[in-house]
Amino acid sequence: MITGHHPAVTESWPVVARGDSLDRVAESLPAAGAAHLWLLDLTGDPEPDMALLDADERTRSAAAASARGRRRFALRRQALRHLLAAYGGLTAADVAYAVGPWGRPRLAAAPPRPVRFNASHAGDWGLVALTRDRDPGVDLEALVPHDDLDAVARRYFADRERADLAALAPADRLAGFYRAWTRKEALIKAWGEGLSHPLDAFAVSLAAGEPPRLRWLDHGRRPGDGWALAHLDPAPGYVGALALPGAAPAVSGFRLAGPGVRQSSYDQNAI
Numbered sequence: 001m002i003t004g005h006h007p008a009v010t011e012s013w014p015v016v017a018r019g020d021s022l023d024r025v026a027e028s029l030p031a032a033g034a035a036h037l038w039l040l041d042l043t044g045d046p047e048p049d050m051a052l053l054d055a056d057e058r059t060r061s062a063a064a065a066s067a068r069g070r071r072r073f074a075l076r077r078q079a080l081r082h083l084l085a086a087y088g089g090l091t092a093a094d095v096a097y098a099v100g101p102w103g104r105p106r107l108a109a110a111p112p113r114p115v116r117f118n119a120s121h122a123g124d125w126g127l128v129a130l131t132r133d134r135d136p137g138v139d140l141e142a143l144v145p146h147d148d149l150d151a152v153a154r155r156y157f158a159d160r161e162r163a164d165l166a167a168l169a170p171a172d173r174l175a176g177f178y179r180a181w182t183r184k185e186a187l188i189k190a191w192g193e194g195l196s197h198p199l200d201a202f203a204v205s206l207a208a209g210e211p212p213r214l215r216w217l218d219h220g221r222r223p224g225d226g227w228a229l230a231h232l233d234p235a236p237g238y239v240g241a242l243a244l245p246g247a248a249p250a251v252s253g254f255r256l257a258g259p260g261v262r263q264s265s266y267d268q269n270a271i
């Protein structure tokens with residue numbers, strides 16, 4: 001379980017196989033407030049099941065610049081279908097998406113069991129958040145060094161965040177930058193309205209020892225009161241964040257076994 005600022009130790013997340021095990025986990029997601037996170041490892045040999053994808057997914061997969069990109073896209077969308085099918089009480093092939101005006105995908109029709117989701121990916125990893133009753137936002141980023149972090153922060157961060165970033169020890173600055181970035185991005189994605197909420201209308205905490213927290217700087221632009229943030233350390237060299245409306249959620253994390261997921265070192269945690 002991940003609460004508040006305790007990082008997700010994804011190594012300890014149980015590995016769950018598709019089928020009955022996934023269905024049991026999916027059915028255990030309670031209605032009120034809780035979230036499940038799924039880490040997808042997009043490396044490995046299995047070929048994606050292209051027949052499972054819809055026309056839009058096949059077009060997007062084909063448009064990726066490299067064979068690896070095509071494969072990663074197909075694998076993560078295949079995994080998302082299996083997750084949504086298990087949580088929503090559908091079959092994976094029947095999962096159909098609708099896209100909001102700012103690009104946020106949702107299920108086109110209400111499934112037998114309510115489910116809401118958001119997804120992110122970076123490098124070899126995908127991350128999916130699922131809830132029953134609140135729209136989640138999730139972001140995953142690789143800790144890629146920038147030549148000029150300050151310039152990027154000037155463009156995207158609120159003054160307060162830039163000051164907090166400058167106060168970090170130089171060795172922690174890159175991680176601090178990405179803690180802020182992923183928290184801001186997770187919030188934007190939970191709000192679902194892209195960058196229509198100015199990035200300097202709100203600030204997030206970014207120091208390593210400080211709980212992830214949102215502060216409103218422009219009270220005229222609040223998309224509702226009360227937002228919970230959780231910090232994630234999904235894999236070495238990556239950082240992530242989950243945003244949800246309301247009180248701090250109970251979050252459980254899992255790793256999906258099967259195509260698109262590395263099989264080694266999973267046995268001890270397999271369920």
Ligand SMILES: CC(C)(COP(=O)(O)OP(=O)(O)OC[C@H]1O[C@@H](n2cnc3c(N)ncnc32)[C@H](O)[C@@H]1OP(=O)(O)O)[C@@H](O)C(=O)NCCC(=O)NCCS
Nearest residue numbers: 102103104105119120121139156181184185189192193194
């Ligand atoms: C579209 C956007 C989600 C980009 O996300 P990204 O970091 O490139 O990619 P991620 O992997 O995290 O997210 C992509 C997923 O988000 C979801 N998504 C797309 N638009 C979304 C939106 N408006 N709201 C919520 N989720 C959205 C989709 O599931 C998408 O998956 P797909 O590629 O399989 O369709 C959008 O938030 C964006 O462009 N943000 C601006 C980036 C920025 O300036 N951030 C500043 C942070 S300080």
